[in-house]
Amino acid sequence: MVGSLGTSRPFKIRSLHDNRKYGVAASDVKELLKKGCNLLQLPLSGAHVCLYADGTKVTKEFFATLHDNTELVLLCKDQTWGGAVCDIGQLLSSDQHTTGLVQAAKGLLSGEKSPKTRKILCDLLRNLEDRSELEGRDEDTEWFKGVEARFKTKSAYLKYNCENRIRSYMKELDGATKSVRKAKVRVECLQAFESISQMLKLDKYNGCYFDRTQKEAHRICTQEGWFTCQGSFDQTQCASLHSINPYGSRESRIVFSTWNLDHRIEKKRAIIPAFLEALQNHTSEDINLTYFYRMLFTRDNLKLVHIVCHKKGAHNLLCDPNKIFKRKQQDKKKMRLK
Incomplete structure (x- = not known):
């Protein structure tokens, strides 16, 4: 009144x-x-x-x-x-309120009928009930449900998860080289593939990207295990500020599997075709294999992207023609032009 x-x-x-x-x-x-x-x-x-x-x-x-x-x-x-x-800002700025927030959110959730509000409360609970500080299987058994027994730590499993993604790119390159029809060209392609494969093995399939125990320069996440979306291929950062900590809960671990290690210059549309084309009239020794390795398997060309920010249409970006061949090959071309 x-x-x-x-x-x-x-x-x-x-x-x-x-x-x-x-x-x-x-x-x-x-x-x-x-x-x-x-x-x-x-x-x-x-x-x-x-x-x-x-x-x-x-x-x-x-x-x-x-x-x-x-x-x-x-x-x-x-x-x-x-x-x-x-x-809300003051509550979230300090860990001392976490327990109270969890209890309050659960209480509100039990009687909430609005789907939108339920979604907000569920997301809040998932992040508040963060157990990322726990690392071993015996410490957080819930997190390891569905994970093979050979993995004893969260970091070991997520390292393996990253390796698997990188290996899948290698399989695509392998399949493409084996599909080449000309026998002479196929031999050169297979030799080039083997050299790149050795580079990847030496780098342990770059599994360090998801491993929070690695040095800061080698991992994509924070020391606590937080990953931030790096935005679509044509952006410098994520406009929606997507973030996730797969170390925090089983649900976050599963959701993280939907995030993409996206190639800015596309693997299928640009990198592999350029690789095969370069070997049509050149030997594997003429090709700058390090360049193709970095474009396919490293953060020189890879971005970690939330599924919402992953643009599936053509990126329309091409390999740098000045980096496809080794320097001596570039010099030969210049001489011929003169």
């Missing part, structure tokens, strides 16, 4: 850094500030009050429109309040 001028009415008031609310009765802003500062032990000079819901400042005129028991925030000089969303 909106009160009339001069009539004391009840309000709920709190300070910026304390979520406890107190009842205060006041007939105008001046009285509200005086009683509120006294109750919360805050300096009256420069104090002001605003709506808890959206941060609107309560002026003398606006005060008269307030309903009984409106929730307010009392602020000291230079303090600001952006609305209820600030509470």
